[in-house]
Amino acid sequence: MDFKSSDTIPGPRAEDHLPHTAQAAVKIVIVGGFGVGKTTMVGSVSEIRPLTTEETMTQAGIGVDDNYGSESKTATTVAMDFGRISITDQLVLYLFGTPGQERFWFLWNGLFEGALGAVVLVDTRRLEVSFDVMGRLEERGVPFVVAINSFPDAPRYPIDDLRTALDLPEAIPIIECDVRRRASSRDVLMTLMRFLHSLALTGKLA
Numbered sequence: 001m002d003f004k005s006s007d008t009i010p011g012p013r014a015e016d017h018l019p020h021t022a023q024a025a026v027k028i029v030i031v032g033g034f035g036v037g038k039t040t041m042v043g044s045v046s047e048i049r050p051l052t053t054e055e056t057m058t059q060a061g062i063g064v065d066d067n068y069g070s071e072s073k074t075a076t077t078v079a080m081d082f083g084r085i086s087i088t089d090q091l092v093l094y095l096f097g098t099p100g101q102e103r104f105w106f107l108w109n110g111l112f113e114g115a116l117g118a119v120v121l122v123d124t125r126r127l128e129v130s131f132d133v134m135g136r137l138e139e140r141g142v143p144f145v146v147a148i149n150s151f152p153d154a155p156r157y158p159i160d161d162l163r164t165a166l167d168l169p170e171a172i173p174i175i176e177c178d179v180r181r182r183a184s185s186r187d188v189l190m191t192l193m194r195f196l197h198s199l200a201l202t203g204k205l206a
Contacts, residue, residue, distance in 0.1 A: 021089040021090060022086070022089075022090060022091075022092045023090040023091070024090060024091050024092070025091075025092045025093075025094060026091065026092070026093050026094070026116045026117075026193075027093075027094050027096065027114050027115045027116060028093050028094065028095050028096070028115065028116065028117055028118065028119065028189065028192065029095075029096045029097075029098060029111055029112060029115045029117075029118045029119075029142070030042060030081075030095060030096065030097045030098065030118070030119045030121060031097075031098045031118055031119070031120055031121070031133050031136075031137070031144075032098075032120055032121035032122065032123075032129070032130070032133055033123065033126055033129030033130065033133065034129075035123070036121040036122065036123045036126075036129075036149055037121050037123075037149045037179040037180075038081060038097040038098065038121055039052055039081050039097055040179045040180055041097070041119075041121065041149075041179035041185045041188075042081040042082070042083040042095050042097045043081070043083070044179060044180055044181065044182045044185050045083065045085050045095070045182050045185035045186055045189065046083025046084055046085060046095065047083075047084060047085050047086060048083060048084045050081060050082060050083040051080075051081065051082040051083070052081050052082075080096055080097060080098060080099070080111055081095075081096070081097030082094070082095065082096055082097070083095040083097075085186070085189065087189070087190070087193060091193075093189060093193075095189075096111050096115070098111050112136075112137075112140050112142060115142055116143075116196060116205075117142065117143045117144060117145075117192050117193075117195070117196045118137055118142050118143070118144040118145075118192075119144065119145055119146075119147050119188055119189070119192055120133055120134055120137070120144050120145070120146045120147065121147050121149050121179070122146055122147065122148050122149065122162075122166075123149060123151060123154060124148060124151075124154045124155050124156070124157060124162070125151070125153075125154050125155070127162075127165055127166065130146075130166060131166075131167075134146075134166070134168075143195065143196060143199055143205065144172070144192075145172065145173040145174070145175065145188070145191050145192045145195050146162075146166065146168065146172065146173070146174045146175070147174075147175050147176075147177045147179075147188045147191075148162065148174065148175070148176045148177065149177060149178070149179050150176060150177065150178045159174050159176075162174060172195075173191050173192075173194075173195050175187065175188055175191050
């Protein structure tokens with residue numbers, strides 16, 4: 001398309017501008033297996049129009065991608081999701097959602113760079129997927145909290161049982177959530193920020 005000199009290219013919407021009161025920005029990654037709700041969480045909590053890189057799923061993924069529990073999904077994130085939320089007038093979180101399918105996990109290394117912390121989204125129907133996810137965060141020294149996304153048909157377990165099943169130490173917070181609800185997703189992020197603050201106070205945050 002040819003643009004004339006008189007043509008104007010639309011800029012960001014007024015609500016997308018960074019608040020003038022912002023003094024600090026923190027990068028947070030949202031990770032988890034395929035179909036656990038990462039894109040939904042970024043979209044529900046972001047105060048700006050989220051950037052998504054979803055593509056339609058094709059026959060090529062059959063036998064390659066594990067979509068158990070998400071058979072009805074027709075699209076998948078192939079690079080990242082991006083959003084932003086102001087926790088206070090001074091503190092802004094930049095949210096990066098990672099692709100869930102293992103064949104796209106090579107992109108995680110770049111997304112982890114500069115991240116202060118992470119949210120691990122968990123589907124209780126596929127707890128085993130979470131081990132590799134948490135292992136990658138531990139390898140890179142990225143602190144994380146675990147958020148159990150409440151799917152309607154997913155089994156419910158006591159938090160202590162989930163902690164044992166996931167082999168998580170007592171220090172790592174586990175919280176139940178519904179990522180479709182903005183308030184619930186925000187509570188997860190606040191839990192992460194409180195956890196990071198506690199690590200900073202004890203000198204355990206790099």
